Amino acid sequence: MTGDGEAPPRFPREIAPNTFWFSTCLPFSVNGREVHNHNSCFLVIGRDRVALVDTGLPFSWDELKGQLLDVLAGRDIDYVFATHPESPHMGNAGPLMDMFPHAQLVGDLRNYHLYHPKLTHRFSHKREGDVLDLGDRQLIMVPAAVHDLKNTLWGYDTLHHVLFVSDGYPYTHEHEAGQCALTSEELPYAPAPEDTGPVIEGALGWTRHVDAELVIADVLEVLRRYPPSIIAPAHGGVVTNPDQLTEVFKGGLRRVSGADA
Amino acid sequence: MSRVEQLTDNIYVLSDLEPADPARSWLPSDTSGFEPFNKYVLLEDDCALLIETGAAAHDESIQESLREIVKDRLLVILPTRSELESIGNMGSIIDNFPRVELITTTRALPPLGLAHMRPDRRESVKARRIVRGEKLAGAGFPTLDTVTPIIRILNTIWIHDRRSGILFTSDTFSNELLPDRETTTIRRDSFGLPDVAAVRRSIIARFDWVERARTQALQRQWADLFALIKPTGIAPSLGRVTMGADAAADAIDLYRRALFENSARFGFSEG
Numbered sequence: 001m002t003g004d005g006e007a008p009p010r011f012p013r014e015i016a017p018n019t020f021w022f023s024t025c026l027p028f029s030v031n032g033r034e035v036h037n038h039n040s041c042f043l044v045i046g047r048d049r050v051a052l053v054d055t056g057l058p059f060s061w062d063e064l065k066g067q068l069l070d071v072l073a074g075r076d077i078d079y080v081f082a083t084h085p086e087s088p089h090m091g092n093a094g095p096l097m098d099m100f101p102h103a104q105l106v107g108d109l110r111n112y113h114l115y116h117p118k119l120t121h122r123f124s125h126k127r128e129g130d131v132l133d134l135g136d137r138q139l140i141m142v143p144a145a146v147h148d149l150k151n152t153l154w155g156y157d158t159l160h161h162v163l164f165v166s167d168g169y170p171y172t173h174e175h176e177a178g179q180c181a182l183t184s185e186e187l188p189y190a191p192a193p194e195d196t197g198p199v200i201e202g203a204l205g206w207t208r209h210v211d212a213e214l215v216i217a218d219v220l221e222v223l224r225r226y227p228p229s230i231i232a233p234a235h236g237g238v239v240t241n242p243d244q245l246t247e248v249f250k251g252g253l254r255r256v257s258g259a260d261a
Numbered sequence: 262m263s264r265v266e267q268l269t270d271n272i273y274v275l276s277d278l279e280p281a282d283p284a285r286s287w288l289p290s291d292t293s294g295f296e297p298f299n300k301y302v303l304l305e306d307d308c309a310l311l312i313e314t315g316a317a318a319h320d321e322s323i324q325e326s327l328r329e330i331v332k333d334r335l336l337v338i339l340p341t342r343s344e345l346e347s348i349g350n351m352g353s354i355i356d357n358f359p360r361v362e363l364i365t366t367t368r369a370l371p372p373l374g375l376a377h378m379r380p381d382r383r384e385s386v387k388a389r390r391i392v393r394g395e396k397l398a399g400a401g402f403p404t405l406d407t408v409t410p411i412i413r414i415l416n417t418i419w420i421h422d423r424r425s426g427i428l429f430t431s432d433t434f435s436n437e438l439l440p441d442r443e444t445t446t447i448r449r450d451s452f453g454l455p456d457v458a459a460v461r462r463s464i465i466a467r468f469d470w471v472e473r474a475r476t477q478a479l480q481r482q483w484a485d486l487f488a489l490i491k492p493t494g495i496a497p498s499l500g501r502v503t504m505g506a507d508a509a510a511d512a513i514d515l516y517r518r519a520l521f522e523n524s525a526r527f528g529f530s531e532g
Contacts, residue, residue, distance in 0.1 A: 026369035026370060027369065028368050028369035037369055057370070057374055057375070058352075058374060058375060058376050058377045059370070059371050059373065059374030059375075059383070060374075061377065085344070085345050086343055086344060086345075086415065087343050087348065087375040087376070091375065091376070091377075094377065095377065109285070110285055110286055110287060111285070111286055111287065111316075111345070112285075113285060113318065114279065114298075114316035114317065114318040114319075114345070114346070114349070115316060115317050115318070115345040115349060116317065117317060117318040125285075148414050148415055149344070149414060149415070150287065150466075150467060150469045151287075202368070202416050203415065203416065205413060205414075205416075206413075206414065206468075206470035206474070207470075208478075209470065209474040209475055209476070209478065209479060210470055210473045210474055210475070211473070211475065214473055
């Protein structure tokens with residue numbers, strides 16, 4: 001996606017044709033070392049309709065809004081797909097639905113009537129296997145093999161085989177200028193299982209109490225049914241080498257599992 | 262107005278009731294009754310702590326109730342986790358209460374970054390980061406300690422009030438609904454507690470990982486915590502509140518059995 005000597009890429013970034021990556025990177029300290037973690041959302045532009053996968057964080061709304069409008073170039077968002085009801089994933093659903101008055105809010109929307117009581121007439125409840133038809137491509141609702149809140153769904157783009165994995169495949173990156181918008185293969189070092197720790201141990205704290213092999217089996221089953229060319233996590237860089245990063249993710253799950261035993 | 266009930270001299274629970282609707286909630290399919298969505302207000306002389314800001318659907322009733330209870334005190338907001346029952350009205354409360362501060366456990370996020378609010382409020386409202394285990398004396402609440410939860414999904418804190426003995430448990434101990442709107446949110450005895458199997462079904466409907474969990478470490482942590490703390494009240498963000506040392510001990514035992522007891526009778530086994 002980048003060549004030698006080019007300026008480092010910035011957000012928003014086209015990760016596959018008509019598939020754009022937006023993100024806010026947040027620095028924090030891990031054992032005295034400053035690292036960055038993504039909070040990403042993805043725009044999937046089809047011939048007939050447009051879907052936004054996750055919504056970004058409320059505090060970065062002004063920046064995201066401008067970037068979205070630039071990329072959309074006059075088109076509307078038809079589907080706001082919140083993978084689950086947590087602030088990094090649906091925190092901008094309200095202003096997005098205001099800005100695109102014909103958009104539907106889609107996902108496993110259990111309890112959303114309490115979160116957006118004035119938008120219930122624009123809800124479209126989805127389950128695993130349901131499809132958003134964007135015209136020349138479809139976005140399939142995929143079981144979230146790894147999740148915090150139970151009503152999480154992942155998504156799979158049938159045209160370019162992008163798997164949107166929400167809290168899955170998280171990893172931090174170094175606090176170096178220009179690294180935030182790099183993919184897993186563009187980073188100057190290979191992500192390691194340790195880099196998954198801050199998110200897995202925090203947002204996915206339950207993984208320390210469940211046999212990692214059970215979780216890994218679920219992940220592999222999703223990969224078998226929905227083979228990805230690209231994996232798009234909300235809390236890690238975009239993965240362009242799914243096989244290698246799957247090994248990293250597996251290592252991260254095994255590292256945490258049983259830590260308290 | 263939210264339903265306001267008094268737990269102690271200075272602690273109130275604000276409940277907004279939602280009819281059980283398993284089709285569009287976390288509740289198991291056989292659930293009926295009404296689910297209380299609870300917020301707690303702890304009054305000190307000059308300040309008031311609000312634990313949870315509630316779901317957006319209850320915004321007006323919560324704010325009306327808060328104005329009556331808090332009066333001109335400084336209002337300090339403390340969400341126990343970043344789920345929408347906890348932070349759903351954070352922005353609107355910050356926008357509407359002139360003297361307000363935030364306590365948050367977020368690590369990387371800007372403290373006020375989880376919610377939409379007026380830009381001038383985002384710039385000016387004081388926010389304090391805390392970590393689990395920290396005491397809240399520095400925030401004006403000398404009897405409150407934060408506690409690391411045994412069972413959680415998101416990053417979550419529990420809070421223990423040493424003065425009253427009440428343990429605020431976020432989304433744990435949250436599985437008992439009300440049979441009707443007239444029943445008080447507060448249970449003061451153990452009569453009619455739900456059975457172990459029903460509580461386990463309800464826990465797993467939300468904490469699905471528990472079904473596959475290896476529970477030895479969790480059981481140790483549970484035993485350690487409740488050897489150290491003997492709550493006289495259990496105050497969850499959802500479901501009924503339990504008050505009284507005996508009733509609280511019975512509730513703790515009920516949840517221990519529902520979470521950890523390995524019995525084919527309940528149709529579950531150690532993962």
